Amino acid sequence: MNDEQKIEKLxxxxxxxxVAHPAPHRIFVGVEPGKLVALIxxxxxxxxxxxxxxxSGVDKGESYEILYHFGDTSGSITVRTKIPKADPRxxxxxxxxxxxxxxxxELQDMFGIVVDGIPDPRPMLMPDDWPAGNFPLRKEWKFERxxxxxPGGKK
Amino acid sequence: MLERVIxxxxxxxxxxxxxxxxxxxxxxxxxxxxxxxRFDVERLGVLLKATPRHADVIVATGPVTRQLKDRIxxxxxxxxxxxxxxxxxxxxxxxxxxxxxxxxxxxxDQVIPVxxxxxxxxxxxxxxxxGVVKLLNTL
Amino acid sequence: xxFNIPIGPQHPALKEPISIRLTVEGEVIQDxxxxxxxxxxxxxxxxxxKSWIQNIYLTERxxxxxxxxxSTCFVQGAEKLLEIEPPRRGLYLRYLVSELERIHSHLLWxxxxxxxxxxxxxxxxxxxxxxxxxxxLEMISGNRVHYAINTLGGVRRxxxxxxxxxxxxxxxxxxKRSEYYFKIGASEPTFVGRLAGVGRLTLQQAKDFCAVGPxxxxxxxxxxxxxxxxxxxxxxxxxxxxxADTCDVLGRTVVRIKELFESYKICEQILRKLxxxxxxxxxxxxxxxxEVVSRYEAPRGENIHYxxxxxxxxxxxxKVRAPTLANYPATIEILKxxxxxxxxxxxAAIDPCICCAERSVEMIDxxxxxxxxxxFSDLRRMxxxxxxxxxxxxxxxxxx
Numbered sequence: 126m127n128d129e130q131k132i133e134k135l136x137x138x139x140x141x142x143x144v145a146h147p148a149p150h151r152i153f154v155g156v157e158p159g160k161l162v163a164l165i166x167x168x169x170x171x172x173x174x175x176x177x178x179x180x181s182g183v184d185k186g187e188s189y190e191i192l193y194h195f196g197d198t199s200g201s202i203t204v205r206t207k208i209p210k211a212d213p214r215x216x217x218x219x220x221x222x223x224x225x226x227x228x229x230x231e232l233q234d235m236f237g238i239v240v241d242g243i244p245d246p247r248p249m250l251m252p253d254d255w256p257a258g259n260f261p262l263r264k265e266w267k268f269e270r271x272x273x274x275x276p277g278g279k280k
Numbered sequence: 281m282l283e284r285v286i287x288x289x290x291x292x293x294x295x296x297x298x299x300x301x302x303x304x305x306x307x308x309x310x311x312x313x314x315x316x317x318r319f320d321v322e323r324l325g326v327l328l329k330a331t332p333r334h335a336d337v338i339v340a341t342g343p344v345t346r347q348l349k350d351r352i353x354x355x356x357x358x359x360x361x362x363x364x365x366x367x368x369x370x371x372x373x374x375x376x377x378x379x380x381x382x383x384x385x386x387x388x389d390q391v392i393p394v395x396x397x398x399x400x401x402x403x404x405x406x407x408x409x410x411g412v413v414k415l416l417n418t419l
Numbered sequence: 420x421x422f423n424i425p426i427g428p429q430h431p432a433l434k435e436p437i438s439i440r441l442t443v444e445g446e447v448i449q450d451x452x453x454x455x456x457x458x459x460x461x462x463x464x465x466x467x468x469k470s471w472i473q474n475i476y477l478t479e480r481x482x483x484x485x486x487x488x489x490s491t492c493f494v495q496g497a498e499k500l501l502e503i504e505p506p507r508r509g510l511y512l513r514y515l516v517s518e519l520e521r522i523h524s525h526l527l528w529x530x531x532x533x534x535x536x537x538x539x540x541x542x543x544x545x546x547x548x549x550x551x552x553x554x555x556l557e558m559i560s561g562n563r564v565h566y567a568i569n570t571l572g573g574v575r576r577x578x579x580x581x582x583x584x585x586x587x588x589x590x591x592x593x594x595k596r597s598e599y600y601f602k603i604g605a606s607e608p609t610f611v612g613r614l615a616g617v618g619r620l621t622l623q624q625a626k627d628f629c630a631v632g633p634x635x636x637x638x639x640x641x642x643x644x645x646x647x648x649x650x651x652x653x654x655x656x657x658x659x660x661x662x663a664d665t666c667d668v669l670g671r672t673v674v675r676i677k678e679l680f681e682s683y684k685i686c687e688q689i690l691r692k693l694x695x696x697x698x699x700x701x702x703x704x705x706x707x708x709x710e711v712v713s714r715y716e717a718p719r720g721e722n723i724h725y726x727x728x729x730x731x732x733x734x735x736x737x738k739v740r741a742p743t744l745a746n747y748p749a750t751i752e753i754l755k756x757x758x759x760x761x762x763x764x765x766x767a768a769i770d771p772c773i774c775c776a777e778r779s780v781e782m783i784d785x786x787x788x789x790x791x792x793x794x795f796s797d798l799r800r801m802x803x804x805x806x807x808x809x810x811x812x813x814x815x816x817x818x819x
Contacts, residue, residue, distance in 0.1 A: 148499070150648050151712060175626050176642075178714070178723045179740035194712060194723060198647045201712055224629030224748050228740075235463075250459045252347035252383070261382055261464050268382040268464075276389050302458045306483025306564040309527070316546040345459060377477050380468075381461035402483065402564050 127199060128152065131172060135202070138167050150200030158206050158215060165204065166221050168195070174202060177218075180228035182236050184264045189213060189236060193225075208238070217242040235262040290336060290362075291419050293325030294412065297335035297359070301352055301388070303342025306402035307369040311339060314405035321409060332358040337412065343371040343378050344385040356392045364415055367394045368408060370401045443759060451754040455747075466737040471497055471571060471706070474734065478724075479565055481739060484527065486565050487520045488717035489724075489739065494569045495650060496713030496726045497734075500706040501571060509573030509698040510651050515586075515689045516559065516568055518682045522593065523552040524718035525675045525682075528767075529600065532672060535767040536613045541603070548596045555589050558582055573699025583690055590683055597679050614669040618753045618765040621666055628749040631742050632720025633678070634768070636662045637670030644716040658685050668768040704732045717742050 128146065135144050135154055143155035156164050168174040178194040178201070185207075193204040208215055217240045219226050229240045230249040237260040240246075248255075260266060300308050314321045315328060329335050332355045344352060356365070367388045370376040375386040388394055398411040442450040462481055466474050474497075479490040491513060498505065505513070526549040533541030553563045560566035560576060568574050603610065620630065625638040635642055643660040645653045661677035663670035706728035715722045720742030729735040753765055 148711075176629050178629075178721065178745075179725075179738065181725045181736075181738040183727060183736050192725065194725065196648070196714070196721070196723075198642070200648055201714065203712060222629065223627050224745075227744060227747060249455055252345070252459075254346070261461065268380075270380055270386070273386060274390060276393065302460060304480045304483040304486075306480075306486065309483060309564065313546065316550070317543055318547060318550045343460065347459070377480050378460050378462075378465065381465050383459050383461045401480075404563065 131200075131202065134172060135168075138171075139164055152200070152202045154202065154204050156204060156206050158208055161204070161206050162216050162218055162221060165193070165218050168202070168204075169221055172202075173197060175222065177222050177225045177228070180225060180232060182232050182238065182262065184236065184262065186210075186264070189238060191215060191232070191238075193218070213238040215240050217244075219244055234260075236260050237263070287419065291416050293327075294336045294416065295327045295329050295334055296337045296339050296412075297329055297332050297355075299338055299340040299352065299355065301340060301342040301348050301372075302345035302384075303369070303371055307341040307371070307400075310402050310405050311341070311368070311408060314408055319405040319409065321405075324409075326412065332356075333360065335359055335363070337364045337366060337415070339366045339368055339408070340372055340388055341368045343375045344388060344391050345383050346385065347383075349385055349391055352391055364395045365392055366396045366398065366411055366415065368398045368400075368411070369403050370399060373397050373399065376401060441754070441759075441762075446758050446760070448754055448757050448759065448762075451751050463737055463739065466734060468733065470732045471501070471702075471704075471734065474737065475569055475571070476567065478737075478739070479567060482741065483564055484524050485520065485717045485719060485722075487516055487568070488715055488722050489741070490567075490569045491517060492713050492715035492717075492722050492724045493726070493737070494571060495715065496711040496724050497571055497706070498702075499711045499713070500709050500726060500728045501702055502707075503572050503700055503702050505573040505700060506697050507652075507694045508577075508696045509700075511689050511693050512574045512578060512698060513569060514651055514653075515686060516556070516566060516574075518686045518689070519552055519556055519559075520566075521682050521718045522679060522686075523549055523556070525679050526552065528675060528718075529672070531767050532614075532668075532764075533610075535763040536610060538610055541600075541610075544596075545600070548593060551589050551593055555586055558585065570699060571702035573697070575699070577698050578693070583693065587687070587690055590686055594680075594683050597676065597683075601676055611669060614672060614764070615665070615667060617668045617761045618757065618768055619667050620749055620753055624752055625749065628752060629745055630720075630749040631745045632717075633661075633671050633674040634720070634746050634749060636660070637664075637674045638666045639664040642721075644714050644721050648714055650715065656685055656688055668764055671768045705730060706732075706734075719743055720745060 128150065131152060132144055132146060135152065139154050139156055139160075145153040147153065154164075174195045174197060176196050178196045181192045181194070183190045183192070188207045188209050190205060190207050195202045195204070206215075213236065215232070215238055217229055219229065220242070226243065226245055227249065229243050230245065230247070232238045233240055233243075233246065234248050234250045261268075298308070298311055313319065332338070338356070338359060340352075356363075365388070367373055371378065372388040375384055378384050379386060385391060396411050396415045398407055400407055441448050441452075462477060466477055469477055475490055475494060478493040479486045481489045526545045530542040530545040530549070533539065533545065556566060557563050559578065559582065560568045568576060620634065620638050622638050622640060625635045625640050630638070630640075631642070639662055641660050641662050644650075645658075646660055658681045661674045661681060663673045665673075708728060708730050710725070710727045713724045713726065722742055723740050725736075725738040727735040750765070754762070757765060
């Protein structure tokens, strides 16, 4: 089905004002975190969206914006949701799409978002001796590089 | 007398261990491409070995990530003396584009002592050969 | 009785470190677990501090084998944010280098697959032919890997008539050699018998675990970004999507050889239809606040970059998802119910941009606690001997 048919169906599943079509083959849909899993379930059943390309997290100052990028044979639909920084909790979509588990683990490592219901909550990317509570992709987290030692050279 | 034979064999046929410490793979493919028929390093006696206990020379690529730091030190200690370390590529020399990242120690010489540096991004297989020969000439 | 076997991360021959822990019972793997993070370099955080042009060189170095695909995916997105369009000749040259990179990557993979199956002569042959492609790329761009030919608004170097003829001649040589490899596959029963039936991934599993690239296409799923979501001029170029329906490592080999032939076809069409004109336009320094999703078909699967700009000359957020990461859940699923002897082949068949040919495997006896260390080359030798004693599957057809 092409873009117009998809937009029609999405307007019936979610808030019509939150559906955007900025470029050919690209559709963006906004949704509340509470209704996220239901919308994705409906998209999988009615629009045949079983493929999640990746899940991106963006630090927007007071809140995090999470984007779920789907893809199929005629373009890409992106579902976006916002969660507050003071209480970063997100429901997991692994019940609907099992392949999304690694992307949710990455969100946990990089931003400190807690994903409820994830089948495998271990940290994925950080080394074993990484101090807890440090989430690199938050905007306020800065890194000071330690001084370099030049062997046999000037200090 | 035996000393001279040992030194001659070590100089004429070094066995190398290839170590990848978090690199992007470009230098690693060039190290393996040095074995293929065009550059063919095996005719000079250089063998790629799978374990540090058999190796004379460690050829290391990549900026050192934090997760691998302890393991590299352990591999260095497992290699029997006398051993030499060659840092291949701009990443192993000083970190290349990744300088300043939170997971990088910045260059191999922050972790283990290095004998030869070979610049390039990535290094050509003939340059790797040239570096190994320069190292052996100092023996 | 169950044993736990850790594999990795020490990696003497090739590619990046990764650690797998397997729980085995006898020879059958019950459970597998991956530990990533040995190669985590913090590229996404670094990209927020570099300008648009500097980010081209940073994204190139995310991977060495598919460096042009990351750089092109980023530049596609950045050009949409900066609202510029590269000229036709620049586009054609950029995607010519893409297809040449696909050829070099598949030849590299064929060599690795041959090495893992015990066929070292095949490894040497394919890597010798790969040198033809590396020479062509060096003539076009100046370097064998990390071509750095992209810039915002086009490409940095032009092609003259002489070089165009040389590339066409090189393609003729490569085509002849690839047909020879195809014949080896059809007439070498031990090679085909070694690969058949190993590492099965059914169509439903490929859909559940969101597999991409040749791994999904070997299970019959015809997904290719060049056809689904065509970027640049791919809707004007004639080619087919290569699929196979045997769902195992043999299918993945067949898909990659088919893709080699499709790439030769595309390269010839590009070279014959190359338009005249400039190769780049001037790009502004700052981008208006906007966001873009950029998708690209790398040799290993779908590469997706998500970029946000905020009106300055640095991006606000760059999110990269490389194709091999998407294949990991499917790999874990394949490893369960497989044999230890098949681990090197299964891992090589996902064409990992993170894997390795030589590691040492530590076997820990659960009862007595003693450790035995095996080298991966020993494991491979054990695997080959075991296969030699099994009855040969005589009626396996080369599914072409």
